[in-house]
Amino acid sequence: MEQNFVIETSNLTKRYEKLVAVDKLNLSIKQGELFGLLGPNGAGKTTTVLMLLGLTEPTSGTCRVCGFDPFREPLKVKSLSGYLAERMGIYEDLTAEQNLMYIMKLNRIPENESRMRVKDALASVGASDYARVKVGKLSRGMRQRVGVAGVLIKKPKIAFFDEPTQGIDPKGKRELLDLFKLISRREKTTILLLSHMLHDIQQICDRMGIMINGKIVAQGSIEELKSKRGEEWVIAVEAKNISQKLLHELSDLEGIKNVERSGNLVTVECERDLRSEILEAFVQNKASPLDLRAKEHSLEEIYLSYLGEA
Amino acid sequence: MARTREIFLKELADNLSSKRFWLLFIIIYALGLFITYGALQGLELSRTGGEFVFLKLFLTGGQGFPSFLWVVAYLAPLLGFIFTFDTVNREISSGTLSNVLSQPVHRDSVINAKVLAGIVTVALTLVGVVFLVIGFGVLSLSTLPTLEEVGRILVFLFLSIVYLSIWVSIGLLSSVFFRREGTSALASIAVWMFFSFFFYMVVSLAGNTTLMLFSPTFLFIEAASVVLMPLVRILGPVSIEKLVGMLPNPLPLGQSLLLIWPHLTSLIAVTLIIFALSYMKFMRQEIRAI
Numbered sequence: 001m002e003q004n005f006v007i008e009t010s011n012l013t014k015r016y017e018k019l020v021a022v023d024k025l026n027l028s029i030k031q032g033e034l035f036g037l038l039g040p041n042g043a044g045k046t047t048t049v050l051m052l053l054g055l056t057e058p059t060s061g062t063c064r065v066c067g068f069d070p071f072r073e074p075l076k077v078k079s080l081s082g083y084l085a086e087r088m089g090i091y092e093d094l095t096a097e098q099n100l101m102y103i104m105k106l107n108r109i110p111e112n113e114s115r116m117r118v119k120d121a122l123a124s125v126g127a128s129d130y131a132r133v134k135v136g137k138l139s140r141g142m143r144q145r146v147g148v149a150g151v152l153i154k155k156p157k158i159a160f161f162d163e164p165t166q167g168i169d170p171k172g173k174r175e176l177l178d179l180f181k182l183i184s185r186r187e188k189t190t191i192l193l194l195s196h197m198l199h200d201i202q203q204i205c206d207r208m209g210i211m212i213n214g215k216i217v218a219q220g221s222i223e224e225l226k227s228k229r230g231e232e233w234v235i236a237v238e239a240k241n242i243s244q245k246l247l248h249e250l251s252d253l254e255g256i257k258n259v260e261r262s263g264n265l266v267t268v269e270c271e272r273d274l275r276s277e278i279l280e281a282f283v284q285n286k287a288s289p290l291d292l293r294a295k296e297h298s299l300e301e302i303y304l305s306y307l308g309e310a
Numbered sequence: 311m312a313r314t315r316e317i318f319l320k321e322l323a324d325n326l327s328s329k330r331f332w333l334l335f336i337i338i339y340a341l342g343l344f345i346t347y348g349a350l351q352g353l354e355l356s357r358t359g360g361e362f363v364f365l366k367l368f369l370t371g372g373q374g375f376p377s378f379l380w381v382v383a384y385l386a387p388l389l390g391f392i393f394t395f396d397t398v399n400r401e402i403s404s405g406t407l408s409n410v411l412s413q414p415v416h417r418d419s420v421i422n423a424k425v426l427a428g429i430v431t432v433a434l435t436l437v438g439v440v441f442l443v444i445g446f447g448v449l450s451l452s453t454l455p456t457l458e459e460v461g462r463i464l465v466f467l468f469l470s471i472v473y474l475s476i477w478v479s480i481g482l483l484s485s486v487f488f489r490r491e492g493t494s495a496l497a498s499i500a501v502w503m504f505f506s507f508f509f510y511m512v513v514s515l516a517g518n519t520t521l522m523l524f525s526p527t528f529l530f531i532e533a534a535s536v537v538l539m540p541l542v543r544i545l546g547p548v549s550i551e552k553l554v555g556m557l558p559n560p561l562p563l564g565q566s567l568l569l570i571w572p573h574l575t576s577l578i579a580v581t582l583i584i585f586a587l588s589y590m591k592f593m594r595q596e597i598r599a600i
Contacts, residue, residue: 046598047598050408050597050598053412055408055411055412055597056596056597056598074414074416075312075414075415075416076414078411078412078413078414078415079413079414081412082412083408083409083412085405085408085409085412085598086405087404087405087408088405088409089404089405089406089407089408089409089410090406090409091406092404093324102316102320103409103413105313105316106313106316106317106410106413106414106415107413107414108313108414150409154413
């Protein structure tokens with residue numbers, strides 16, 4: 001097994017009675033990578049992480065985290081990694097500081113160092129002012145920050161964040177994502193970000209995987225994922241005087257896959273950028289184009305198309 | 311035992327600072343005082359004073375007050391499971407359990423710590439209230455308990471803690487088995503009501519009094535009575551042959567202990583069995599919230 005992968009799974013499977021939550025998952029994540037795992041709710045993302053942490057026993061297959069088998073040596077894996085669950089799991093009747101100190105105690109960090117780390121972690125997530133407030137009284141966004149601080153404070157080699165941006169306002173979300181990026185660059189922490197929000201992952205992740213029904217249907221850098229679905233262009237032209245002849249001519253053009261008309265709008269699907277050729281055809285046929293829009297296949301459509309297939 | 315101590319201390323702090331603890335604390339301490347007062351009244355009325363008067367404080371009620379033993383047997387179980395009936399499922403539904411378990415701790419540390427914290431909370435409360443009763447007794451009787459009495463009271467205290475440990479683990483068991491806190495509370499209460507009130511009816515319907523031995527409450531009352539009444543020499547059905555030649559003398563503590571040894575071991579065994587069940591269930595449990 002190569003050492004530069006900090007997370008490696010092979011044919012990892014988890015079955016709950018009839019339901020297959022994770023289906024023969026093969027995933028390799030490199031040291032220092034910011035990997036986004038995208039998928040709808042119930043795709044098996046959380047189950048995967050629970051298996052990586054040794055909190056749930058896999059039905060079959062193996063996984064290794066930093067070279068350890070999480071189910072055989074859970075304590076080693078757990079002390080190297082930090083996990084922020086979807087529900088965060090911080091004690092609401094304790095203050096932020098008490099929560100973090102408790103985590104430090106469970107990690108056998110000496111008292112003096114703990115205090116320093118608590119301060120630093122709360123400062124890095126911008127929650128210093130709320131250190132002595134009971135977590136139950138904090139806003140959802142602030143709680144989330146305390147939760148993130150609870151992961152950072154361990155100085156983990158790998159951090160798992162499960163839907164960390166849920167329920168946070170756009171500004172807070174932005175700050176949180178920037179923070180993840182910063183940690184990944186500065187501390188060389190490997191981060192696995194689980195989300196059903198494509199936008200979050202697209203913003204910061206080096207690589208991503210799309211997980212649907214327990215399977216990774218695509219993985220790679222964002223560019224790779226885009227190119228995997230072909231460089232298809234969809235061009236929409238709004239024009240007056242559209243004739244049948246024009247439509248015929250358009251469909252005869254080389255590289256055109258489909259032409260559709262609805263009212264004044266002609267939508268052309270083509271294999272490459274044929275904008276000028278298309279416009280030319282319009283002008284030659286005395287149709288006057290008013291507007292032309294090219295839609296590049298966005299990652300979102302790719303995601304949706306995978307979802308549609310499933 | 312990785313990190314059991316830290317989790318235990320946190321759980322204990324949680325228990326002791328919780329509202330339900332203070333609520334019960336006040337009720338139980340007030341009850342303790344009332345009962346002692348009642349017992350003292352009773353003592354004065356019957357003028358039985360003299361021997362083992364401090365034991366009688368725990369054993370006799372008076373003027374409509376129940377005895378201390380009755381309160382421990384029937385009401386204190388509430389104290390036993392009130393701290394544990396939601397200790398696991400609440401942490402699952404709030405997600406804190408997965409946070410704790412994603413720290414380098416063993417899973418069994420969590421459940422061990424929880425049951426220990428429950429037992430210690432109960433023990434602290436009981437010790438407090440028993441000493442309160444003794445102190446109250448010393449003040450009003452203006453005499454000190456003898457060594458024999460102190461020994462018997464300590465044994466009684468130990469018995470009560472063991473008995474309440476059963477209820478602590480019953481609470482734990484229902485918190486492991488039921489996902490909803492409401493359900494687990496009801497389950498614990500149902501078990502408590504069954505053994506406190508309905509079991510007698512079941513036994514009398516069945517017409518076999520030896521069945522009583524299956525009730526921890528009965529076992530406890532029987533054992534505690536032996537400890538608190540040095541005159542008791544025989545338990546269970548008594549035949550004439552056994553009575554022949556028996557001296558109506560109080561037994562020394564050691565002999566009373568021998569008499570209740572089976573009770574004590576069964577009470578401990580029941581605690582361990584119930585705890586083992588919750589332990590097994592907990593170790594294989596899915597910890598994610600639904």
